[in-house]
Amino acid sequence: MDRLDGNKKNIIFPLILFIILMVFLSLNQILFYPSNFKLIKGENKTISASFPFSIEINNNEEIVKPIFNEQTSSLKQSYNLNAVSIGKTNVQLKLLGLIPVKNYDIDVVDRPRLVPGGDAIGVSLNTKGVLVVAITDVIDTDGKRTSPAKDAGIKIGDSIIKINDEKIISSEQVVNILNNETKKVNITISRNNAEFKTTAVPIKALQDNSYRLGIWVRDKTTGIGTLSYYNYDNQSFGALGHGITDVDTGKLLTVENGLIMQAKVAGIQQGKQGKPGEIKGVFYKTDDVLGNIKINNELGIYGNMKKSTKKQIEGKPIPIAFKEEVKEGKAHILTTLDDNKIKKYDIEIVKAESQNKENQKSMIIKITDPVLLNKTGGIVQGMSGSPIIQNNKIVGAVTHVFVNNPKKGYGLYIEWMLKQEDKL
Structure with missing residues (x-):
């Protein structure tokens, strides 16, 4: 009897270990598989689960029609999900057919088509209000050193959007108001997307007898970048793949208005280890305006194309790839x-x-083209926004270079870029 019990133990323990191992391996795959994904109308996707997990279809077959794959083994269950019509549905993963483990939300959509960019563009961005880039002391006509801005609680990176209820649009306007209103002024500040009010008394400066608060401000910035795409459907565009920040403060600039224009490449400074390269270009505000900038955020600049721009576009729309379709290679x-x-x-x-969340570091890419490496050394400033194409689909855009290895950099999924258009 003892020998029989010992044989049972010899069988049961390995079986338990096998089941635990299967659960661990299956659960590891499940946890790292996206809980929501898109299906393209007219296309299909295979979803599977290994024992002890099983798939339960909670589905309206008018949206997704599941077909059981009978060729799968007894330990593996597999379905082909055929996208029939646009809509949302879900499937559920269960442990031993009883315990819900994970829901998969399925969104059936039409595949968007975009015109890939690649154009060199000039960017001219006017900030909302004026950005405070430095705070200094003011020496008054009596030789006394004070800082009205510091006393008022103003900080580097703040945006001054109103003075005495007058909307601020330029640095020259700030100078004029301070010299006409030499007594206490009411200032509206924007900081971290919140507004607050403060007061300050301008000081008559010894150096030029003008009234000052002790601040340096900036109201605009310009630069060179690359257009990522045109969207014919809603006459919109996306570019850069990263936000425009102030060179002094590192703060993301808030947009009052801005333009993108055709630019001409004037020269290239090669990138080297520890020293990013740069595309140098020229553009003129009065010529070849392509569109108006409405959004500047961590994932790029977005806005509306001019209607006449459509005639200038040489390329044709091609499909995009959703994030789960992007492959290494x-x-x-x-x-x-x-x-x-x-x-x-x-x-x-x-x-x-x-x-599962928007992130500008979606891909790591490596330049392999010998011609490009010879010209630039890799990814250089000004190439940000260059569209990435794989299998004749737009998969994303170049965003950043690795400073210590200019042959490598980051790319942003095109799906994340398109989501920004909802904010336009």
Whole structure:
């Protein structure tokens, strides 16, 4: 009897260990698989689960029609999900067919089509109010050193949006108001998306007899970048793949208004280890205006194209790839370096991150094209926004370079860029 019990133990313990191992391996796959994904109308996707998990279809077959795959093994359950019509549904994963473990939300959509960019663009951005980039002391006509701005609680990175209820649009306007209103002024400040009011008394400066608060401000910025895409459906655009920040404060600039314009590449400074390179370009505000900037956030600049711009677009719309469709491997970017022509350069997607939230570091990419490496040394400033194409689909845009290895950098999923258009 003891020998029989020992044989049972020899069988049961390995079986338990096997079941635990299967649960662990299956659960590991489940936890890292996105809990929501898109299906394209007319296309299909396979979803599967291994013992002891099973799939339960909580579904309206008018949206997604599931077909059981009979070729799967007894320990594995697999369904082909055929997207029939636009809408939302879900499937559920259960442990031993009883305990709910995870819901998969499915969104059936039409696949968006965009015109890939690659154009060199000039960016001119006017801030909301004026940005405080420095705070200094003022020496008054009696030789006394004070700082009205500091006493008023104003900090570097603040935006002054009103003085005495007058909307501020330029640094010159601030100077004029302070010299006409030499007594206490009421100031409305924007800081971290919140507004508050303070007061300050301008000081008559010894150096020029003008009235000052002890602040340096900036009201606009300009630069060169790359257009990521045009969207014919709503006459919109996306560019850069990262936000425009102030060079002194590092703060993301709030947009009052801005323009993107056709730019001409004037020269290239090669990127080297520890020293990012740069595309140098020129543009004129009065010529070749492509669109109006409405949004500047961590994921780029977005806005509306001019209606006449459509005639200038050379490319044709191509499909996008959703984030779960982006694969590690060969791809290419479109960018403008010389002859002011958009050209294709080979890259490799080294890593594609699994992301459920917007993040500008979606992919790690590596420049492999010998022509591009010879010209730029890799990714350089001004290439940000260059569209990334894989399998004839737009998958994202270049965002940042690795400072210590200019051949490598980050890319942003195009799906995250398109989500910003909802804010327009």
